Amino acid sequence: MPYTARRPQRFSREELESRIPGWGADLDPADRPAVPRERTDLQTGAHWEFPERQPEEWPRERSVEHQFLTPVFGTTVPAKGVSGAVRKYAYRFSEGRAAHWLILVAADRVDAWGSHLRSFATLRPDNPVTETGVLSEPARRGFRSRFDGKRPDVKHQWLDPVIVAGPWLGVAAAGIAAVRALAARRSGT
């Protein structure tokens, strides 16, 4: 009861020990692996003060909040094409700026659409049937699960067309309005 000094307590220590395997094995907060948060006595296996530097084989984008390129970095999927240019532009902004992250999210969409289009010029075009995994549905009551109200990925699915098509329709409407306004001004009406 928070209205008195007494704290709610439901089970005794004996009840918990008999019911829960290992109850209280890490009871002492001071003896837990992440306590204290900072420890300088842990042996990491590092035998360098500053690691040798990995060669930079192409201009690697980096956060402007870093003094220099970190000594080790991933080399998978270098930025390329239009999405790559957008990504590089995003890296001009610090991580503290919403622009940095939102431009990167936009670049991801450009990348997905660009890659999808490029795949049609290859021997292995994108296949929405096999790549979305929907073939797993027939054997796993996928059809019925869409209607029993318990499947998490269908609850908000009706929103997707609105979100995908909405901005395009908005831009188109604005464009039509602008053209009509221009035409009206020229005709002097």
Added chain:
Amino acid sequence: MRAMVYRGPYKVRVEEKEIPRIEHPNDAIVRVSLAAICGSDLHLYHGMIPDTRVGTTFGHEFVGVVHEVGPSVENVKPGDRVMVPFNVYCGSCYFCSRGLYSNCHNVNPNATAIGGIYGYSHTCGGYDGGQSEFVRVPFADVGPAPIPDWMDEEDAVLLTDALATGYFGAQLGDITEGDTVVVFGAGPVGLFAAKSSWLMGAGRVIVIDHLEYRLEKARTFAHAETYNYADYQDIVVHLKKITDYFGADVAIDAVGAEADGNFLQHVTGTKLKLQGGSPVALNWAIDSVRKDGTVAVVGAYGPVFSAVKFGDAVNKGLTLRMNQCPVKRQWPRLFEHIRNGYLKPSDIVTHRIPLEDIAEGYHIFSAKLDNCIKPLILPTAS
């Protein structure tokens, strides 16, 4: 080699890729024997995490055999069976030298706000992950550790993230004897956080989710008291009622970026990507914990701002604790708990999927078909 490849939101496939090469003297190349799909991989799969590039291979939970090592590697050799923590880290920077391995400053040029993570976008350094036949493991002297002979490989792969992170979440809660702990999310991390809360002396462990089969697992595997938030008009009020209007002492957010339950947050956070995710679970945690309580966050959020109820946290005098788990720091104690029979991580595994069927694996996990809790990926079965 065969590897899972991201093709855009909700699309993945298996492709032939070059076997990774040694790019730094302390690199190793590991032949993957077992990997997993993590709940946080779904945030990538759904296009939630900025700078997730088409062509990337996901997978930060994996174990395997060392195939090749760079010239400065001293602690592992070809043929060693190793488990690899999801953190890529150098072991020597300011943060690593203080045990904060997940905050390493030497491995992620793309961001200073997060360390390096295998297969987790360029925001986390641009490393390929382990849902493939081979993977590059930087700083092989620091991250990987031998899998003990007595340990099952399926237990080992869950130690590389899910179990360690759940256990870490309970530690962040600073649980003291008799505390009431509420865990939001009954996925793998939430299940392990609930189970670990007992080890730390919790007096009552409550798990909240909206999928009945996951709540059933929380009851049987984690001995938890469970509530389906969909059954209540306001889950926060319900939690207050069942805790004598006191609130929980500790709340653990094991949901992260794709929390459901609030329409506006879902649209702006999950659909439009205008927030770092939908912070519904985090706000419920802030609201349902008692004054002067602790909120621990181990669910993954994107780096964009989120509409978090910070004023309530201030006015209630809460302690908010959060981080990516420094995995290897947890291992010695978790090894003991597994040996003592207190934890059996592989009990949560529900699916074992060949790499060639990875698209189906992601779809099953994402749509929660077939009562899926934890799918493992078998690269060699391809």
